[in-house]
Amino acid sequence: MVQLSTLPSLLPTLPLHWQNIIPTSAKRLLAVVEIDLNQALHFEKTLLRLWSVDELGTTIGITQTSSDGSELHWEIDADAYLKLNDHAGVGHLSLYSKSGLIQTWHFTLAINVLISQFRDSFVQRKELAKDALVIQANSDLSNICPACQSPIPVNQSTCIVCDPETEVPPSTLTLFKLWRFAKPYKKDLLLGFILTLLSTAATLVPPYISMPLMDDVLIPFQTSQVMNYELAGMYLGGLLLAALFAWGLGWWKTYILALVSERIGMELRTKTFEHLIHLSLEYFGAKRTGDLMARIGNETDRICIFLSLHLLDFLTDMLMLFMTAAILISIDPLLALVTLLPLPFIAWMIHFVRDKLRYGFEKVDRNWSEVNNVLSDTIPGIRVVKAFAQEDRENKRFIAANQRNLEVNDRVNRIWSSFAPTVTLLTEVGLLVVWGFGIYQVSSDHITVGVLTAFLAYISRFYGRMDSMSRIVSHTQKAAAGAKRVFDILDHESSVPDTKNPVALPTVIRGQIDLTNVGFRYGNRAVTKGINLNIQPGEMIGLVGHSGSGKSTLVNLICRFYDVSEGSVKIDGIDVRDIATLDLRQLFGMVLQEPFLFFGTIAENIAYGKPNATRAEVVQAAKAANAHDFILRLPLGYDSLVGERGQSLSGGERQRISIARALLIDPKILILDEATSSVDTTTEKEIQKALDNLVKGRTTLAIAHRLSTLRKADRLIVLDKGEIIEVGNHDELMAVEGTYFNLYQAQARHAAEIAQEVI
Amino acid sequence: MPQRLRKRLFESLMMNFLLNKDAFGNIRLDLSSGESYEQVKVIRAFPISHPDDGFSITDQDGHELVWFESLSELNAENQAIVKSSLEQIEFIPVIQAITGLNSYALPSIWDIQTDRGLTKLKLKTEQDIRRVSSEALLITDANGIQYLIKNRKILDKFSKKVLDRFM
Secondary structure, three states, X not given: OOOHHHOOOOOOOOOHHHOOOOOOOOOOEEEEEEEEEOOOOOEEEEEEEEEEOOOXXXXXXXEEEEOOOOEEEEXXXXXXXXXXXXXXXXXXXXXXXXXXXXXXXXXXXXXXXXXXHHHHHHHHHHHHHHHXXXXXXXXXXXXXXXXXXXXXXXXXXXXXXXXXXXXXXXXXXXXXXXXXXXXXXXXXXXXXXXXXXXXHHHHOHHHHHHHHHHXXXXXXXXXXXXXXXXXXXXXXXHHXXXXXXXXXXXXXXXXXXXXXXXXXXXXXXXXXXXXXXXXOHHHHHHOOHHHXXXXXXXXXXXXXXXXXXXXXXXXXXXXXXXXXXXXXXXXXXXXXXXXXXXXXXXXXXXXXXXXXXXXXXXXXXXXXXXXXXXXXXXXXXXXXXXXXXXXXXXXXXXXXXXXXXXXXXXHHHHHHHHHHXXXXXXXXXXXXXXXXXXXXXXXXXXXXXXXXXXXXXXXXXXXXXXXXXXXXXXXXXXXXXXXXXXXXXXXXXXXXXXXXXXXXXXXXXXXXXXXXXXXXXXXXXXXXXXXXXEEOOOOEEEEEOOOOOOHHHHHHHHOOOOOOOEEEEEEOOEEHHHOOHHXXXXXXXXXXXXXXXXXXXXXXXXXXXXXXXXXXXXXXXXXXXXXXXXXXXXXXXXXXXXXOOXXXXXXXXXXXXXXXXXXXXXXXXXXXXXXXXXXXXXXXXXXXXXXXXXXOOOEEEEEOOOHHHHOOOOEEEEEEOOEEEEEEOHHHHHHHOOHHHHHHHHHHHXXXXXXXXXX | OOHHHHHHHHHHHOOOEEEEEOOXXXXXEEEOOOOEEOXXXXXXXXXXXXOOOOEEEEOOOOOEEEEEOOHHHOOHHHHHHHHXXXXXXXXXXXXXXEEEEOOOOOOXXXXXXXXXXXXXXXXXXXXXXXXXXXXXXXXXXXXXXXXXXXXXXXXXXXXXXXXXXXX
């Protein structure tokens, strides 16, 4: 018997608000979980505790404490067990004894992982009580999610409970991460900043010159009627010179900063893409294609525009504000104060109106996408619409979406149309204040007319920029959100990391595969468990089973698209985790259910895995794949364009190209994942012929739904719920009359029925 | 039960199936044809639009065994079994008010008051708010729980404002 104290300390601590309710005598705590629904499925916290009744921990009990402090106890006998199931977002944990149901607890799936941990420790403790086994610390759960404190399984890189990527709202600070990409352009950025400083200063010169122009040229002329042409010419020359300077410097500055920001944008885009394509399949499985495309395409562009336009404008405006303030104060502090006083108020007003508008515009965007949705629904589905004569209905749907769009737009336009006049009004009011105070100051001889005109020139220039300055907040927010989404990709670490000390592969690979006690878990769901399989070089293995039985998972583990949670996968005795990813993938050739052709010529597609292949090699591969003849029938032969925007090929033709692709790289191990299931039987025969060429002399793993295609397999592996249940060749398995027999019979019957109907 | 007796029993009940619950909380279904199934499930066919019309009894794997239109076709005992079974699995809290939120930026966590008490809801994207009718909304939170808003037009001002922001 093992003392509790010798057990690894995984002892739980109580959540803080329960520490007052639970008496301190609640010792010998084994596991604790706070469930969030009560018996009537209302939101109420209840605490479940698992504790040992005696010191040795041989008898255990469960206590339920409600939020009002009332408690229920159960002592658990050896036959008791817990069951976990869920439906529509609610999970149920039921405690059974030998004679029936004792209690069911309900919870939302938000705490599903915590509940399964509770259940696990229940199972472990019960085994301990029965066999006095030492519980091993669960090494799987060594990582803890920083966001929600729940454990992260080893083969997953992100938390499965909270997905921290979406947990944290974007912070403007994310933008500072961009510095990593800006660093190589430090010198250009500094030059750009100096130029900005100079060009801004240059634009501030003309109003300053207007001051002496007024005081020393125009006003003396009014009194003396003598025009000082020489002085006037000098000032006008100064004005022109300042304008030219501002023009030249502005040009240079904009050019340099645009160059830099475009380069930063490109760097960001290419780095993100490079990182993305090296991430594991698991990551792609969890993300939508459109979303990833948008992140790399639009978001990086938005950041680029933010840097080159909005941020630059804002900086210029800020510099202008400070310089103007400095100049004004140096000329006349009191008037400067009055002039600058309304500024913050006006800025706030503009920001307020703009804020209101922002959400309005977001609404418009959302509604606009709804209008688009109707279109993208209806137009591709036009045959269905017409077949059921539902044109009117679709039309009404479109009108309704547009009607809503109109309503939202009307509301926005009410505010929007008042926006420009409001800015003008505020500007006028600000100017009015300066005029009023200025006239008073002139009349009391504190300032000259020239000073007043200079002030007015400075300030009217400034109010105009107010609007664009107020936009910086929303631009920054948008850019920060974009930056966060991009950095989410960049900061994501691959869950199948490349090994640091790769084992060099021998020059001749035999193609032997050994799976030892392989288990794989996705989230808290075990997909495969305890798989042992030795595949001899050159052997053809057929994987059979219902969908979801773990066939594809097994293949993915062998190719190391995912890493195993337990056990090991070895190729020629070397663990796949010790082989450099690049070397490993070169061992495999793959033919998938949906052959993917990239945009390009047929020859390029066949040579995808070996771009330096000779034309003769390509043709040879195509011939072996039974593709040569149909390729020659195409108008441009091997140079016909296929893929997304290219020549349309039938499913069987595409499949044969992908077989040629696999043949060309001459892989040691071949994976056929439902290679013939998407084509009709005649085409299947043709493909089968091509496949037979491919299989020769290679270790082959074939997944097929149609069992007839696996007749040639040396061994068939029947999988069910992630476990191997039958192994043997076709005749052996038929003789056993087990799962394979049933599957085969069902398919044969189905085929016979179809044949009957045809006749 | 002999065939003849069974036939008479079902005739007297004016039903062609019978439900029973055992000590494990499992429901057994007996059909007048003589077949019986363990651990069956009761499911509403239209849980939102027509909750009281259309029920299905399925086996463990979800294959339908019996369909009935309304609870009134069942005897009182069976009605009770169906109701208690549905209560165990049905969970669509009705939002009565939104009392607070952490941010207007997504993902947004709302404090909500429902007919089942106070809780928090995490909205991942705006598409998770679905219009069921012109007044009713169905909101799916990040954990897959569905929340119903029966009539968004009679909510309080703050709740309306929050909803408006995301719709």
